Amino acid sequence: MKTILIAAVFALMTSILCTPMVVVYFRRRGFGQEIRIDGPQTHFVKRGTPTMGGVAIIGSTVVGYAVAHIIIALRGGGGPNASGLLLLFLMIGLGAVGFVDDMIKIRRQRSLGLRARAKFLGQLIVSVAFGIMALQYPNKFGIHPASKHLSYVRDIGAISIGAVGFVILGYLIISATSNAVNLSDGLDGLAAGAAAMVFGAFTLIAFLQYRNPCEPTFHTGCYQVRDSLDTALVAASALSACFGFLWWNAPPAQIFMGDTGSLALGGLMAGLAIITRTELLLVALGGLFAAITLSSIMQTGWFKITRIRTGTGRRIFRMAPLHHHFELAGWEQVTIIVRFWIMGGLAVAFGMGLFYADFITNG
Numbered sequence: 001m002k003t004i005l006i007a008a009v010f011a012l013m014t015s016i017l018c019t020p021m022v023v024v025y026f027r028r029r030g031f032g033q034e035i036r037i038d039g040p041q042t043h044f045v046k047r048g049t050p051t052m053g054g055v056a057i058i059g060s061t062v063v064g065y066a067v068a069h070i071i072i073a074l075r076g077g078g079g080p081n082a083s084g085l086l087l088l089f090l091m092i093g094l095g096a097v098g099f100v101d102d103m104i105k106i107r108r109q110r111s112l113g114l115r116a117r118a119k120f121l122g123q124l125i126v127s128v129a130f131g132i133m134a135l136q137y138p139n140k141f142g143i144h145p146a147s148k149h150l151s152y153v154r155d156i157g158a159i160s161i162g163a164v165g166f167v168i169l170g171y172l173i174i175s176a177t178s179n180a181v182n183l184s185d186g187l188d189g190l191a192a193g194a195a196a197m198v199f200g201a202f203t204l205i206a207f208l209q210y211r212n213p214c215e216p217t218f219h220t221g222c223y224q225v226r227d228s229l230d231t232a233l234v235a236a237s238a239l240s241a242c243f244g245f246l247w248w249n250a251p252p253a254q255i256f257m258g259d260t261g262s263l264a265l266g267g268l269m270a271g272l273a274i275i276t277r278t279e280l281l282l283v284a285l286g287g288l289f290a291a292i293t294l295s296s297i298m299q300t301g302w303f304k305i306t307r308i309r310t311g312t313g314r315r316i317f318r319m320a321p322l323h324h325h326f327e328l329a330g331w332e333q334v335t336i337i338v339r340f341w342i343m344g345g346l347a348v349a350f351g352m353g354l355f356y357a358d359f360i361t362n363g
Helices: 002-029 041-046 054-074 082-108 116-134 162-184 190-211 228-249 258-275 281-285 287-310 322-328 333-362
Strands: 149-151 155-160
Touching: 002 054, 002 228, 054 082, 054 228, 054 258, 082 116, 082 162, 082 228, 082 258, 116 162, 116 258, 162 190, 162 258, 162 287, 190 228, 190 258, 190 281, 190 333, 228 258, 258 281, 281 287, 281 333, 287 322, 287 333, 322 333
Parallel strands: none
Antiparallel strands: 149 155
């Protein structure tokens, strides 16, 4: 537990202290945010605010994880494990895709970066690489970082999808979650605050798994996962990195995370769900992100259906994603952010309740 706290503290301090340096550097280089022309008019005052702040979140997460392992090594422990390194690979890889997207927006001075196909291709390459590697590197008990079984709070033993099926499912989960967080990053602090709650949940989940392993002695309710302490270190570091970034990203934001941050955070959430064997539980833990994504799907789908039927497309919401609907309805941005945080917190609490109920039942 002390090691997890150390990782969290160093990630927090790095994020709080280094993000202002990123702000200054990006402002001098002219790395400012472009605003959608068809978006809420109140957002035009944000044009030029430094973006790509996700590099601070990613960097702080890596620092927290690295410092924790330095301390573990000084105490005579082992080095980084496969699960932790795979999670960081996924986070950095998707962050790189987002970085390219952000750079295109800046260079071409437009609100659209990579084309959809190019972005999906980048996500595909990183996700497939993660999926293939996650099925390698068994430990001395033969446990791999990921499993070929579908999972809820642990593997559903009767449902094996095979190696190819896992890689496909992994891509779908990673792509869906990273894009969901990307859609949610539309108001100052909304995505960072909501993501921090999810990472907090995964920190607790991984810690409970660390305290209740199935090896070397199997017992009822144990968790057959690999490197749960390493997983907790990554989750705790990401939690603190988001909190530190939120200090500067809270309204009015001095920096935005950009696609660099949102794709990285969403990918890390999906990776944590895969590594901790809680893939289906992610839908509950990330309920806010799921709702925001669903609003965009409903908006697009209804517009296309009504345009085919009547020749004129109609909309369910004033604007999608969902938070922009409330903006156009006259809600203050801070009101929307806080209420969405509450929704996100309730979703995380519900997901943790499901996990803990199983933990108590089988414990």
